[in-house]
Amino acid sequence: MNRTVEKGKTLLVNGPASVTVVSGKAEVFGTVISNSGKVILREGKQLPFAVEETTTFDLSLAEKATAEEVEGDTIPPSWVESFEKIMELQTKPVTIMVLGSTDAGKTSFCTYLANKLVNQKKRVAVIDGDLGQSDIGPPCTVAYALVSKPITDPFNLQARNAVFVGVTSPEKSVDKAVEGLAALRQEALSNTPDVIIANSDGWIEGEEAVKYKIRLAETIKPDIIFCIQQEDELAQLVGDLEEFKTTIVDSPSVISQRNREKRKNLRELGYIKYLRNAKIQSFPQGWLKIEDNDVFGLGRSHMSFREASKIYELLGMKPLHIVERGDAISVIIGKRRWINGENLKKIEETTKKKAYVIRKGDEEGLLVALYNSERKFLGIGVLQEIEYLRKTIKILTPVSEGIAIITIGKVKLDKNMKEIPALEEENQQEYTAFSRLF
Numbered sequence: 345m346n347r348t349v350e351k352g353k354t355l356l357v358n359g360p361a362s363v364t365v366v367s368g369k370a371e372v373f374g375t376v377i378s379n380s381g382k383v384i385l386r387e388g389k390q391l392p393f394a395v396e397e398t399t400t401f402d403l404s405l406a407e408k409a410t411a412e413e414v415e416g417d418t419i420p421p422s423w424v425e426s427f428e429k430i431m432e433l434q435t436k437p438v439t440i441m442v443l444g445s446t447d448a449g450k451t452s453f454c455t456y457l458a459n460k461l462v463n464q465k466k467r468v469a470v471i472d473g474d475l476g477q478s479d480i481g482p483p484c485t486v487a488y489a490l491v492s493k494p495i496t497d498p499f500n501l502q503a504r505n506a507v508f509v510g511v512t513s514p515e516k517s518v519d520k521a522v523e524g525l526a527a528l529r530q531e532a533l534s535n536t537p538d539v540i541i542a543n544s545d546g547w548i549e550g551e552e553a554v555k556y557k558i559r560l561a562e563t564i565k566p567d568i569i570f571c572i573q574q575e576d577e578l579a580q581l582v583g584d585l586e587e588f589k590t591t592i593v594d595s596p597s598v599i600s601q602r603n604r605e606k607r608k609n610l611r612e613l614g615y616i617k618y619l620r621n622a623k624i625q626s627f628p629q630g631w632l633k634i635e636d637n638d639v640f641g642l643g644r645s646h647m648s649f650r651e652a653s654k655i656y657e658l659l660g661m662k663p664l665h666i667v668e669r670g671d672a673i674s675v676i677i678g679k680r681r682w683i684n685g686e687n688l689k690k691i692e693e694t695t696k697k698k699a700y701v702i703r704k705g706d707e708e709g710l711l712v713a714l715y716n717s718e719r720k721f722l723g724i725g726v727l728q729e730i731e732y733l734r735k736t737i738k739i740l741t742p743v744s745e746g747i748a749i750i751t752i753g754k755v756k757l758d759k760n761m762k763e764i765p766a767l768e769e770e771n772q773q774e775y776t777a778f779s780r781l782f
Contacts, residue, residue: 347411348400354418355393358600359385360406368399373419373452374459375494383496385409388610390600391496392418420594423453426570427460429591430539433567437469437533439540441564443557443581444572446546447602448595451479451498453572454543459494461539469537470498473525473560474545476513476607481506482618482724483611484711484753486524488532499614505531506721508713510636510753512611515547518556526563542566554581561588608763615711615761618724622742627750629735635751639674640707640730641667642737658690659683664704664732672698676732679705704732709756709764714741715749722746726757 346366349355355370357363362384369378370393377383377393385391387408393401394417403411430438440457444450454470461468468491472480479498481487487506495501507524514521525542532540542564547553561569569588571578574595582590602610634642656662659675661683667674673695677683683701691699710727725741739750758764 345403346400347403348398349393349395349413351395351398352416353395354414354416355395355401356410356412356414356418356598357385357391357393357403357405358408358410359389359391360387361385361409361411362404363391363393364402366400366402369396370394370399370401371396372496373456374463375496377496386497386499386610386613388602388606389497392596392598394419414598418596418598419456420596422592422594423456426453426591426593427457429568430457430461431464435567437537437540438568439529439542439564439566441542441544441561441566441569442572443544443548443569443578444546444595445548445574445577446607447599448546448572448574449599450474450543450546450572451477452596452599453570453593454541455495455498457539457541458491458498462491462494466538467536469532469535469540470501471525471528471532471540471542471564472498473521473543475509475511475521476545477610478614479543481721482508483614484508484510484512484755485713485721485724486521486528487721488528490535490537499617503721504535508721508724508751508753510711510713510751510755512755513547514545514556515552516754518552518559522556522559522563525560529564548578548581554584557581558584561585612761612763615724615757618742619726619740619761620742622725622740623744624728624738624740625744626736626738627747629737632737632747633749634737635749637752638669639667639702640676640752641665641669641674642730654694655691658694659687668695668697672700674700674702676702676704679703704730709758710766711753711755711757712739712741713751713753714739714743714747715751716746717748719749725750727752 364382365377372391442450458468471488473486480489480501481503485506485508487503489501489503509517509520511517569590570593572593572595629642663675663677665676688699707727707730712725714722723743725739728738756764756766
């Protein structure tokens with residue numbers, strides 16, 4: 345349907361939708377759309393089309409999509425001032441960091457700054473540090489890209505590299521997230537950018553969140569930190585960042601708030617994007633380096649034959665595999681096998697370690713990352729099966745060449761790429777659930 349919007353107004357569109365400028369001119373986060381320019385909005389995304397001259401749009405809205413007109417430009421004046429501050433800085437590259445709560449407008453702000461800088465012929469690198477709402481790389485990764493032309497959604501950028509953290513929140517893997525961002529910053533510097541924009545996640549509440557953001561700042565070493573807030577939710581964090589130059593930035597008043605389900609849906613669109621054209625492939629375990637593999641213990645032996653025999657005797661059976669890991673033991677059995685709870689207690693008393701039971705098939709659906717021998721990120725996959733006797737591993741992935749390293753994540757997907765709990769709860773009455781192993 346066609347819709348004409350007068351100069352000085354903004355058309356707010358919530359996806360999924362497609363917007364084509366039939367006549368006139370509008371601006372989206374610094375990107376000018378005119379002359380039949382078309383923008384696709386994915387579900388859960390909102391874009392403001394600021395009308396610079398009376399403009400007619402051709403709108404195609406899905407069932408849940410909306411389009412409404414508001415007066416004026418929805419870009420806060422503090423965003424314009426932030427861009428001007430960046431242009432005044434004399435260092436090269438200028439490194440900026442963006443902090444804010446969930447749905448504060450961090451990604452929109454980063455997109456605006458990147459577009460304005462690109463329009464000034466600046467070479468821009470964007471580092472995406474939001475594991476749960478990844479725009480540049482797959483979900484559960486931190487990634488970076490170079491921006492060579494104006495964009496409306498960083499989801500359409502091509503990642504230059506990514507680091508798989510394997511979780512949707514840094515709260516569960518702080519060290520790995522920080523190390524990943526440090527590595528990406530170093531690689532981004534090698535591309536000689538004029539400006540590096542480092543976006544972050546929305547975890548800001550509590551002492552651990554504040555410590556994490558401070559570690560990020562110490563790692564990224566920004567020349568300026570932009571703190572987007574709606575009220576005063578960043579007050580404590582800003583106070584603890586006193587050694588850095590910080591600037592408070594306003595959150596747009598019309599920003600769309602997404603609940604947990606909408607954020608989950610956005611991640612699932614990411615899984616679908618990065619697993620398109622995937623095929624099941626089988627790999628000998630000995631050909632690969634398998635990381636974050638303590639639960640399954642693939643490709644290596646964890647105890648002597650004598651120790652294993654003692655475990656078999658205590659169990660009253662021979663399992664498919666036994667993994668000794670720190671203060672715990674994983675006992676892996678067939679789908680239809682059963683272990684007496686008293687026998688598990690005997691193992692714990694003898695070994696002084698907590699005993700966990702994993703059934704063959706519990707691994708199905710776990711998200712994995714694939715790297716080459718030089719640790720270049722190749723893509724993601726979904727673990728299909730571990731064949732303990734044949735010592736092979738089956739993975740659903742579009743990546744077909746160069747795989748040397750596999751990292752096992754802690755997120756599990758069903759066959760429709762929907763996130764599901766790490767383990768079905770059935771048959772887990774007598775021992776601790778599999779998810780606690782992570």
